[in-house]
Amino acid sequence: MPPFDETFDWIVVGSGAGSFASALVMREAGYSVLILEKTGFAGGTTAKSGGVMWVPANPFMLAEGEDDDLAKAERYLDALQELDGAPASGTSPAKRRAFLEAGPRAVDFLVAQGVALRRGPEFWPDYYDELPGGCKTTRTVVAEPFDLKQLGPMQSRLRKGFAEYNVLLADAMKMGHRRTNPEAGKMMLRMALRTIKDKLLGRKFTTAGAALQGRLFKAAIDAGTTIRFEAAVTQLVTDQDAVVGVAVSVDGGQKVIRASRGVLVNAGGFAKNQAMRDRYMPGTNSEWSLVPEGDTGDLHKEMERIGAQLAQMDQMVGYQATISPGSEANYVLPGAQGLTGKPHAILVDQSGVRYMNEGGSYELYCETMLKRHREVPAVPSWAIFDSQYTAKYQVAGQFIDKKPPKRWIEERYLHKSDSIRGLAHSIDVDPARLSDTITQWNGFVANGEDAQFHRGARAYDGCGFVGDPFSAEPSLGTVAKGPFYAVPVVPGDVSTYGGAVTDECGRVLRQDGSVIEGLYATGVSTASVMGNVYAGAGASIGPAVTFGYIAARHAAGLDNAA
Numbered sequence: 085m086p087p088f089d090e091t092f093d094w095i096v097v098g099s100g101a102g103s104f105a106s107a108l109v110m111r112e113a114g115y116s117v118l119i120l121e122k123t124g125f126a127g128g129t130t131a132k133s134g135g136v137m138w139v140p141a142n143p144f145m146l147a148e149g150e151d152d153d154l155a156k157a158e159r160y161l162d163a164l165q166e167l168d169g170a171p172a173s174g175t176s177p178a179k180r181r182a183f184l185e186a187g188p189r190a191v192d193f194l195v196a197q198g199v200a201l202r203r204g205p206e207f208w209p210d211y212y213d214e215l216p217g218g219c220k221t222t223r224t225v226v227a228e229p230f231d232l233k234q235l236g237p238m239q240s241r242l243r244k245g246f247a248e249y250n251v252l253l254a255d256a257m258k259m260g261h262r263r264t265n266p267e268a269g270k271m272m273l274r275m276a277l278r279t280i281k282d283k284l285l286g287r288k289f290t291t292a293g294a295a296l297q298g299r300l301f302k303a304a305i306d307a308g309t310t311i312r313f314e315a316a317v318t319q320l321v322t323d324q325d326a327v328v329g330v331a332v333s334v335d336g337g338q339k340v341i342r343a344s345r346g347v348l349v350n351a352g353g354f355a356k357n358q359a360m361r362d363r364y365m366p367g368t369n370s371e372w373s374l375v376p377e378g379d380t381g382d383l384h385k386e387m388e389r390i391g392a393q394l395a396q397m398d399q400m401v402g403y404q405a406t407i408s409p410g411s412e413a414n415y416v417l418p419g420a421q422g423l424t425g426k427p428h429a430i431l432v433d434q435s436g437v438r439y440m441n442e443g444g445s446y447e448l449y450c451e452t453m454l455k456r457h458r459e460v461p462a463v464p465s466w467a468i469f470d471s472q473y474t475a476k477y478q479v480a481g482q483f484i485d486k487k488p489p490k491r492w493i494e495e496r497y498l499h500k501s502d503s504i505r506g507l508a509h510s511i512d513v514d515p516a517r518l519s520d521t522i523t524q525w526n527g528f529v530a531n532g533e534d535a536q537f538h539r540g541a542r543a544y545d546g547c548g549f550v551g552d553p554f555s556a557e558p559s560l561g562t563v564a565k566g567p568f569y570a571v572p573v574v575p576g577d578v579s580t581y582g583g584a585v586t587d588e589c590g591r592v593l594r595q596d597g598s599v600i601e602g603l604y605a606t607g608v609s610t611a612s613v614m615g616n617v618y619a620g621a622g623a624s625i626g627p628a629v630t631f632g633y634i635a636a637r638h639a640a641g642l643d644n645a646a
């Protein structure tokens with residue numbers, strides 16, 4: 085064991101939401117905490133995200149009189165495991181129960197620490213709400229918008245969010261439907277007035293993931309947590325098989341720091357490591373990922389090196405993207421979940437055949453696309469839509485009914501034709517096949533039922549994130565009125581979803597199921613407690629926060645059941 089340069093009670097690798105939750109538990113228990121962050125910014129992918137946390141039976145739901153409880157949520161998570169055939173090795177009934185029991189307590193704890201949270205968008209159902217125990221309203225929790233000025237000199241250290249406005253995520257989602265939602269105009273006006281007022285008062289708001297991480301970052305700093313930036317952990321230091329500290333590359337040198345109560349790995353996934361992607365999920369591409377640069381799987385490799393079991397490594401939280409010319413450089417690549425999920429649009433493979441319910445979870449959508457590609461070329465697939473669509477909805481973040489960007493046509497991203505046959509020729513798809521697919525789709529719409537893939541049958545398909553809840557028919561609509569359009573859709577992602585196997589206390593396990601003493605992990609550094617399925621909005625950050633909370637309580641000796 086090398087000599088140590090310093091000692092802290094609790095060392096956290098990375099600055100995800102679970103990192104901060106764990107720091108708050110430890111600081112309240114009187115222990116010293118060091119967070120080591122590889123990049124120059126706190127917050128990780130979580131800061132760039134929607135910041136939605138999936139927490140069944142959360143205190144906000146119960147306060148609103150919602151009928152939800154642990155047993156119901158457990159039935160739902162168990163039903164998800166059945167969906168996937170073989171059980172996932174990174175989850176277990178005990179771990180799911182631990183997550184469900186602790187989730188609402190973690191939310192209460194954070195609120196008591198001054199982190200202002202609230203119930204998420206009111207209509208964001210579970211992604212398989214039709215299954216036993218599924219929820220048709222929302223089990224989500226989000227942060228209140230956050231004034232970045234509250235961070236003082238640390239403001240520049242928070243990773244940028246994707247929506248730097250004083251707006252609730254629920255309202256932002258409603259405003260996105262501004263041509264069909266009669267309230268959207270008034271909401272936008274209210275937001276503009278709020279922005280002027282904030283400017284006059286010297287406030288600068290952010291929302292979604294940056295609001296969550298801004299609030300947690302501030303609470304952690306106020307509680308006395310030490311945070312170091314550009315401090316990449318390169319090694320987990322062991323003594324007789326237990327983790328006792330870390331080696332960190334900082335200020336151009338190496339330091340070895342002792343952790344007297346444990347190390348928590350919350351270092352994200354490997355979405356930006358193409359070699360790991362090629363090994364574990366061939367056919368996927370780091371350039372289609374919306375995840376920031378620090379997500380390179382360093383700690384996956386390091387945990388494996390010291391004997392940790394990795395599981396579910398072929399899983400990602402897929403997120404279909406349609407990358408229009410110029411948008412490759414966007415902070416957030418344009419998503420396509422609301423493109424093919426809305427009325428008057430479908431998705432076809434390169435042979436012109438429809439092959440999925442375009443309304444389902446984005447994780448399942450991309451998994452289905454990658455599976456299809458093994459049989460028929462389907463990466464990219466084509467989003468096909470018509471002028472009824474373009475009159476109401478956006479494509480890659482823009483309304484294109486008046487004048488599509490010239491580059492989109494010139495660079496053959498957007499294909500447009502007055503006829504289906506002309507469109508098929510343009511995208512090199514068999515015209516007869518595409519016509520048949522669209523005729524069949526229009527027949528389903530006429531009958532009010534997608535007899536093939538049941539799009540629109542579950543509540544989630546029609547929610548604002550996917551469909552159009554402001555239309556009489558939120559999911560189904562004919563593709564019948566020219567001009568007709570096509571754009572490519574690829575299986576991007578918002579995270580990888582596999583990693584170290586942990587137990588119900590957040591401790592990292594070896595292949596033989598034994599515990600690696602001193603080592604805890606949370607977030608997408610771990611194999612998800614959800615198994616191979618994405619339960620609902622927030623299925624990544626909800627467990628990340630909860631297991632950060634659980635791990636710290638265990639390491640602090642507050643919950644030592646296992």
Ligand SMILES: Cc1cc2nc3c(=O)[nH]c(=O)nc-3n(C[C@H](O)[C@H](O)[C@H](O)COP(=O)(O)OP(=O)(O)OC[C@H]3O[C@@H](n4cnc5c(N)ncnc54)[C@H](O)[C@@H]3O)c2cc1C
Binds near residue numbers: 128138375382
């Ligand atoms: C646009 C977008 C929207 C999303 N919306 C949601 C949502 O609303 N809800 C949801 O649940 N999920 C959402 N996701 C997915 C979700 O954001 C991620 O799965 C989740 O934030 C991962 O959290 P984490 O705590 O595991 O890691 P992160 O938040 O990424 O934190 C890990 C940190 O570890 C650091 N790190 C890495 N290696 C080292 C090292 N060697 N040493 C020190 N530090 C290191 C990284 O730089 C990073 O800062 C979204 C993702 C995106 C991109």
